[in-house]
Every structure is written in structure tokens, then in C-alpha cells.
Amino acid sequence: MTDPARAVSPLLPEPLTEADRDFPPVVTKYYKTLDGKRIECTLCPARCRVADRERGTCGVRENRDGVYYTLVHSRVCSAHVDPIEKKPFFHFLPGTTAFSLATPGCNMACTFCQNWEISQFRPEQIDCRRLPPAQAAAAAKRWGCPTVTFTYTEPVVFTEYLLDAAAAARGAGLKAVSVTNGWIEKEPLHDWLQVLDAVKVDLKAFTQRFYDEMTGGRLIDVLDTLVRVRKAGVWLEIVTLLIPTLNDSEKEAASLARWVMKNLGPEVPLHFTRFHPQYRLRNLPATPVATMERARAAALATGLKFVYLGNIPGHPGENTACPKCGKVILKRYAMSLTENHIVGGVCEYCKTKIPGVWA
Amino acid sequence: MNKWDRREVLAGLAGLWALDLPAGTPAAGDVGVAFRGTVEERAAAAIRLATGKEPAPFFKAVVSPRDVVGLKLNCLGGRPLAPRVELVEALVRFLVRAGVPEERILVWDRSDRELQRAGFDIRSDGGGYRCQGTNGQYDKEVVESRSVGTCFSSLLSKRITKLINVGVLKDHDLSGISVGLKNYYGVIHNPNKYHGNNCSPFVAHLADHPHIRGKHILTVVDAEICQYNGGPAYRADAAVPYGAVAASADLVACDFWGLREIERIRREKKIKSLEAEKRAPAWLAVAGEIGLTRVRPETLRVADDRAGG
Incomplete structure (x- = not known):
């Protein structure tokens, strides 16, 4: 380290x-x-x-x-204990908590960033605390979290800290996961995949135009990351924030889902989350629930087995249904798990194996 | 040239003509460049050549005693390539003679540390002018200035009512030059997000915000040296003595002049032009298109105190 x-x-x-x-x-x-x-x-x-x-x-x-x-090794601007569902990870130790860390900074500049007050500032502009890797792992244990999560801002920009803190977490018997925009080069991604147990990638949209105009990143690189994570056997979930008029068409949702189906397979969970006005994108309304539901239906129609809706508390799209028997096996409300009918990684009702990390 | 075209703007710079005025001539150019005398005398001459007025009457005409006057320095290059203390203190004396209370004059840059590295003492209270960094005190709300979304230094947005841009004459790896407008990247929280496409159109779009465009009264360039390559940090092997102070009441004119001088020295040194290196400051044409300047590069008048002496 x-x-x-x-x-x-x-x-x-x-x-x-x-x-x-x-x-x-x-x-x-x-x-x-x-x-x-x-x-x-x-x-x-x-x-x-x-x-x-x-x-x-x-x-x-x-x-x-x-x-x-x-400038951000061990320079932590946010540290919280969150439900793992908040990341969101729906197929990774459901119902547990994650010790969630961030340093300042991001390599994109999304106009809709919900954490722009830490992601879009320089480290010296933000109140930070020093939290070396071993202390991060110890804090996670102290708070009863089985997982250390790198999140809120963009872990790519604090890769050195992520690598050291993830290794420390594993050394302490914990798991380590990252929530990322996926805009990372191959070598550091390879290094990530040696120490991480799961990765959640924000696939911002499925058009380069959106990436150009709204993020400053590049779609093709993010797609490459998705494939590499999947091939490495590290647990992967994908989130797309649906923003009215910008990336919320049924056609785009279907195209995105078809790409996931073809390149990553039907078992990778895909989350569509609801936009709320943020940062530089305050002129648009929250995404209509009906739009979200249409996107989900379009994605399910491609053959994906696990398509979720987020930021709509109480919506049935938050739940996990067994792809074989159809029964709800993980029931959620907002960011909390309320029922769990997966036992030993299989559906309690029909014994179908459910993809994910369950222990 | 009716439309601001990037290539024409850059080509037009080759045709800049100088007003070779005798020392002390009050007639104004768009940019005044003074080589003679002490630093204070050069500063006074540059202002006089640019505005047609001595410094105190000039400032009296554009500043009231109730204003808080901010002098935004460019200290990134450290002591060798930052505005000199003597020049800044000369400007402070001019302002005081114009009736501005000294404690209402704020010399500032991004951080105390940068100011100190450039030789300035931090003075946030007590007698005399103030000198301090933004030090992370940025507005909580993001504001838009055309394509730029940012949080301004609260010193600029909340305290400063009149603005003097105090830059240096240097090359910039990304924006081509950093003479005048580029210095304003130091008043926002996220300059690194606007380095793409050689900082164009962002340098111009940022300066279009009322905090800058609406408050700017003067640009002063400490051209004691010209760093013609390898900027924005100081590089002794790419800097030459220049020995001047330049000034303009126009928001952009010093950039036109600075680009011309940097390109001229690059030709003398037989290194590629910024255009050939694909980092010509295209944002200058944008500045013209959006009306930041009344000056056109092909007719820019540079009033120089060396002729006739």
C-alpha cells in the first residue's frame, strides 16, 4: 500500500x-x-x-x-453510512450498509450533477478530512458496514486512494465497490478490477451527442469499460438517469437495453432513475413516471431480466422479481430493503439461481 | 471585415500598426505601452497613452470613493512571472490619489499562498490596501455566462465593484496566450473544466458575465519579461526581457497586442507560431463577436513611448 x-x-x-x-x-x-x-x-x-x-x-x-x-489521496470530503440500495446496488448484499467515501473531483462536468458541490470543485476549495486507507477500513468495521463504497463524486479521479483503501478493506475482511461514470483508461481499470467486488456504472445516455453536450465524456469509452468489468467477472450494475427530452425516449431506452443484452447479457441489472432539477439543469421538470415506465417496458422487452426504476418510492419497479416464477423476491421501499426471499442465492419459492453477490 | 472570423482575426494581427508617439503625448491608443522610467512612471505613461488622461483623473472619472476596487493579479508563475509588487503598489497610489480609500482597494488572486509566492504580503485588515486570496470562498450558487457555468469568487461577486485586470505577457499551453482575459479563469471555482478546445469560446464567454464585463475599468500588463513559449509556468529558457508596462481601458485590446508581441518574438526565435501549433487563441474572435471589445485587431492602435525620444 x-x-x-x-x-x-x-x-x-x-x-x-x-x-x-x-x-x-x-x-x-x-x-x-x-x-x-x-x-x-x-x-x-x-x-x-x-x-x-x-x-x-x-x-x-x-x-x-x-x-x-x-492531490486527493486520503483527502475525504464525504463519509457516510448508507444502505447499499442507495448506490444503487440491488444484487449485492441487499439490506446491508455501505461505508461510503468520496474525495473532491470528477473527470466529467455533467450539467445535472446532484453532487456538484463536491464533484465540480477543487480539493482546496472544500473542507476535507484526512482518512488514510487503514482508517477507512477500520471506520467501516466500527459502523458495522460489510462494504466500503467509493461514490458521490468520481472515484476515477481518486484511483490511487481507491486502490489502497479497497485493498485495506479486503485485508480487514470487507468488500469494496465503486460507483463510477466508467470513463477510465484500461490500465487503471485493470488495477481497479483486482481489488473491487462490484462496480456500478452510470451510463449517462446512449448517444454521443448527449455525452458531448451534457457531460464532457465519451460514450464509446464507457461502453468499453462495461464490457471489461463484465468480462473480469466483477459484479456489475448499470444506472441511467432519464432526463426529460434529452435521453428519455423509448427508442433510446430500447437501443441501450439491446446493447446491454447483446454485450453484457440478460442478467446485468439495469436501473432507470428519475431526474430532478439540479445544478445547471434546472429548467427541466422531474421525469414523468409514465416516461420511466415506458423505458422500463422497452428494456424488459429486449430480454433483460432485471430492469428497475429508481427515485420513485413505492413503485413496483423498485422490486426484484424472480425471472422464472415471477414472484417478488426482494421488496424495497425507496432505498431500503423490506423483504428478502433469496436464500443461499436462490429464489425461496422456485429455487432458481439469482445472479448477484449475496454473502 | 464585418464578421469576426478566427483566421481573419489572427491574420489581422500581423497588420497592427503602432502610434509612434513622443514620450508624454497625451493622445490615446487602444493600448498604451511604456518602456521608459521607473515602474511607476511606466504605469502612468501606459495609462496616459491608452486613455489620454493621467492616472488620477482617469480613475476619478471611472471610480467613486464608495467603490471597492479589485486588482486581480496573475500569480501562477511565481515571483519571476507575476505582476511585480512595485507595479501593483503604483496602481494603488494612483487610485488613492483619485480619492479611493486605501482600505477599499483589494489586491487578490486565487489563494494567499500564490500571492505570497509572488512576493505579496497578506493584509486582510489593518491600515493600507487589502491583499488576500479567494481561498476557497466561492459563491454557493452556480451562475451561467453563456457556455460557462460556475461559482464566482465571493470577493468579486460580493465586495468588488470595480475591476482592474493585472496580467503578465505570457504564452499559455492551452489558451495560446495568457495576457488579459485568461487571467479571469482565476476568479471561478472550476477553471479546469474550461480548458477544452484551447479554452475557446470559454475565455470570452466567462468575461461576458456582468461580474467581469460590468466591472472592468482597466487592464494593466506587467511586461517586464515576455514568456513566449512554455507557459503558463515560468521557464527561464523561454522568456526574454521586454521591459514594459501596457494598459488599456478596453477589455480585450491588451490580448490583441500581447498575441502580436508573443508571435513576433516566436518568429525571431524561429519557433512555430501558435497557429501552427494549433493553439491560437480562437476565443479572441469570440470576444469580438459577442461585443466584449470596441477594437478590431486590424486597426488596433498601439501607443508606444519609445518613438521620438
């Missing part, structure tokens, strides 16, 4: 920012050196070319004299 205090470059005679004293920068391995002290970040497909004293689009990685640092 990287000790951030030891990884501070000897090239730095003094801290360059006030916060460096509390949160020592850590040299990242995800970059290439260019001419004139410039570097190319190889962490995400944005592939930022960063001049000396500048940062990448994430705002949390900085070039100092041609060496690239992450």
Missing part, C-alpha cells in the same frame, strides 16, 4: 499550497512525460496534456516540475 506521506516528492522543498501540509500530494503512476515539463495524463480517456503548475480537467491532479501528483 502506498504511504502518501512517503510518496511526497523530494523535489518539493516546501508545500505549494496551504493544504499540502495536511494532505501530502502523491505521485501518480498514470502519466507520461512530454517535452518541456509537460505531461499527458493516462488515467482517463480525456488524456489531458498538462503544463507545469497546471491541472487536468478533473482539477485534482497537478503537474509540478514535470511530475504528476494526485
Whole structure:
């Protein structure tokens, strides 16, 4: 495990920012050196070319004299105990809690971000606390959480911390999962998949136009991540936030679902969640429930077995039905599990094996 | 040229013509550039050449004693490539002579640390002008300025009523140059989100916000050196002595002038133009299209104090 205090470059005679004293920068391995002290970040497909004293689009990685640092190792801006259903993971230890962590920053700039006050700010602009990996695992145990979750902002930008904290969690007998936009390069993703037990990917939409206009990311890279996670055998769930007029057509939902069916298989859960006005996208209303239901029907019609609706408390689309006998085997209300009829990974009623991580 | 076309704007810069005025000539150019005398004398001359007025009368005409005047510095390059303390304090003295109480003058940048690295002392209270960083104090609400969505430094949005942009003459790896408008990336919380497409149209779109466009009264460029390549950080091997102070009451004119000078020196040094390196500041044409400037690059008048002396 990287000790951030030891990884501070000897090239730095003094801290360059006030916060460096509390949160020592850590040299990242995800970059290439260019001419004139410039570097190319190889962490995400944005592939930022960063001049000396500048940062990448994430705002949390900085070039100092041609060496690239992450400024957010162990620099936690949010830590909460949440139901795992809030992530949402519906097929991963249902009814348990997750010790949920975030550092500042994101490599996208979604206009509808619900956590923009931490994802779209630089680390020095936010009140943070130092939480080294071992302490994160210990805190999760203390709070009775079987899982440490990296979430709220974008774990891609704090990959070094994720890797160390996930390893610490596993070392403490816990599981580690990540909630991500999936915009990550192959090498760091490979590293993730060595230490994570599950990944939830926000597939923002199924058109590049949406990614261009609303996120700053690239659809094709996210699809590649989905395939790689699935192939690695790490548990995968997908969430798409349906936003009125922008990505909520029945046709797009069907196209997305067909792609999932073809490339990932019928057992990957797909969640459609309801948009509420946020951040820079306050001119649109909440997504009509009928629109959500049409999207779900279109996705189920492609053959996917588990298609959920989120942010509609009490809706039947929150529940898990056995794909064979049709009975509700996991009943939820909002973010809480209210009934569980899966025993030993199989349907209590018809004994059909249900895909997921249950213990 | 009726329409602002990026290529024509950049081509037009080659035709900039200088008003070779004798020292002390009060007639105004769009940009005043002064090489003679002390730093304070150069600052005064640059303002006089740009506005046709001595500094105190100029400021008296655009600032009231009730205003809080913010001087936004560009300190990223550290002491070698930041506005000098002597220049900033000369500007403070001009403002005081114009009737602005010293404690209503705020010298600022993104953080205390950056200011200190550039040689400034932090002065958040007591007598004299104020000098402090935003230090993470950004507005809680996001505001839109065309394609830019951001939270402004609360110092700018809540306190400052008149704005002086104090930049330097330097190349920028992404935006092509950082002379005038680009300095305003330092007043928002998320500048890194607007580095794509060589910062275009974002530099111009940000400056169109009333916090900037509505408050700007003067741009001053500390051109003691010109970093013609390798910016925005300081690189001794890509900087040359320049020895001037430039000023303009126009929001954009110093950028036109700065681009011309950086490109000229790049030609002298036999390195590729910014255009050839695919990082020409296309945002300058956007600035023209959206009316940030009354100046057109092909007719920009640069008043220089060296001629006739």
C-alpha cells in the first residue's frame, strides 16, 4: 500500500499550497512525460496534456516540475453510512450498509450533477478530512458496514486512494465497490478490477451527442469499460438517469437495453432513475413516471431480466422479481430493503439461481 | 471585415500598426505601452497613452470613493512571472490619489499562498490596501455566462465593484496566450473544466458575465519579461526581457497586442507560431463577436513611448 506521506516528492522543498501540509500530494503512476515539463495524463480517456503548475480537467491532479501528483489521496470530503440500495446496488448484499467515501473531483462536468458541490470543485476549495486507507477500513468495521463504497463524486479521479483503501478493506475482511461514470483508461481499470467486488456504472445516455453536450465524456469509452468489468467477472450494475427530452425516449431506452443484452447479457441489472432539477439543469421538470415506465417496458422487452426504476418510492419497479416464477423476491421501499426471499442465492419459492453477490 | 472570423482575426494581427508617439503625448491608443522610467512612471505613461488622461483623473472619472476596487493579479508563475509588487503598489497610489480609500482597494488572486509566492504580503485588515486570496470562498450558487457555468469568487461577486485586470505577457499551453482575459479563469471555482478546445469560446464567454464585463475599468500588463513559449509556468529558457508596462481601458485590446508581441518574438526565435501549433487563441474572435471589445485587431492602435525620444 502506498504511504502518501512517503510518496511526497523530494523535489518539493516546501508545500505549494496551504493544504499540502495536511494532505501530502502523491505521485501518480498514470502519466507520461512530454517535452518541456509537460505531461499527458493516462488515467482517463480525456488524456489531458498538462503544463507545469497546471491541472487536468478533473482539477485534482497537478503537474509540478514535470511530475504528476494526485492531490486527493486520503483527502475525504464525504463519509457516510448508507444502505447499499442507495448506490444503487440491488444484487449485492441487499439490506446491508455501505461505508461510503468520496474525495473532491470528477473527470466529467455533467450539467445535472446532484453532487456538484463536491464533484465540480477543487480539493482546496472544500473542507476535507484526512482518512488514510487503514482508517477507512477500520471506520467501516466500527459502523458495522460489510462494504466500503467509493461514490458521490468520481472515484476515477481518486484511483490511487481507491486502490489502497479497497485493498485495506479486503485485508480487514470487507468488500469494496465503486460507483463510477466508467470513463477510465484500461490500465487503471485493470488495477481497479483486482481489488473491487462490484462496480456500478452510470451510463449517462446512449448517444454521443448527449455525452458531448451534457457531460464532457465519451460514450464509446464507457461502453468499453462495461464490457471489461463484465468480462473480469466483477459484479456489475448499470444506472441511467432519464432526463426529460434529452435521453428519455423509448427508442433510446430500447437501443441501450439491446446493447446491454447483446454485450453484457440478460442478467446485468439495469436501473432507470428519475431526474430532478439540479445544478445547471434546472429548467427541466422531474421525469414523468409514465416516461420511466415506458423505458422500463422497452428494456424488459429486449430480454433483460432485471430492469428497475429508481427515485420513485413505492413503485413496483423498485422490486426484484424472480425471472422464472415471477414472484417478488426482494421488496424495497425507496432505498431500503423490506423483504428478502433469496436464500443461499436462490429464489425461496422456485429455487432458481439469482445472479448477484449475496454473502 | 464585418464578421469576426478566427483566421481573419489572427491574420489581422500581423497588420497592427503602432502610434509612434513622443514620450508624454497625451493622445490615446487602444493600448498604451511604456518602456521608459521607473515602474511607476511606466504605469502612468501606459495609462496616459491608452486613455489620454493621467492616472488620477482617469480613475476619478471611472471610480467613486464608495467603490471597492479589485486588482486581480496573475500569480501562477511565481515571483519571476507575476505582476511585480512595485507595479501593483503604483496602481494603488494612483487610485488613492483619485480619492479611493486605501482600505477599499483589494489586491487578490486565487489563494494567499500564490500571492505570497509572488512576493505579496497578506493584509486582510489593518491600515493600507487589502491583499488576500479567494481561498476557497466561492459563491454557493452556480451562475451561467453563456457556455460557462460556475461559482464566482465571493470577493468579486460580493465586495468588488470595480475591476482592474493585472496580467503578465505570457504564452499559455492551452489558451495560446495568457495576457488579459485568461487571467479571469482565476476568479471561478472550476477553471479546469474550461480548458477544452484551447479554452475557446470559454475565455470570452466567462468575461461576458456582468461580474467581469460590468466591472472592468482597466487592464494593466506587467511586461517586464515576455514568456513566449512554455507557459503558463515560468521557464527561464523561454522568456526574454521586454521591459514594459501596457494598459488599456478596453477589455480585450491588451490580448490583441500581447498575441502580436508573443508571435513576433516566436518568429525571431524561429519557433512555430501558435497557429501552427494549433493553439491560437480562437476565443479572441469570440470576444469580438459577442461585443466584449470596441477594437478590431486590424486597426488596433498601439501607443508606444519609445518613438521620438
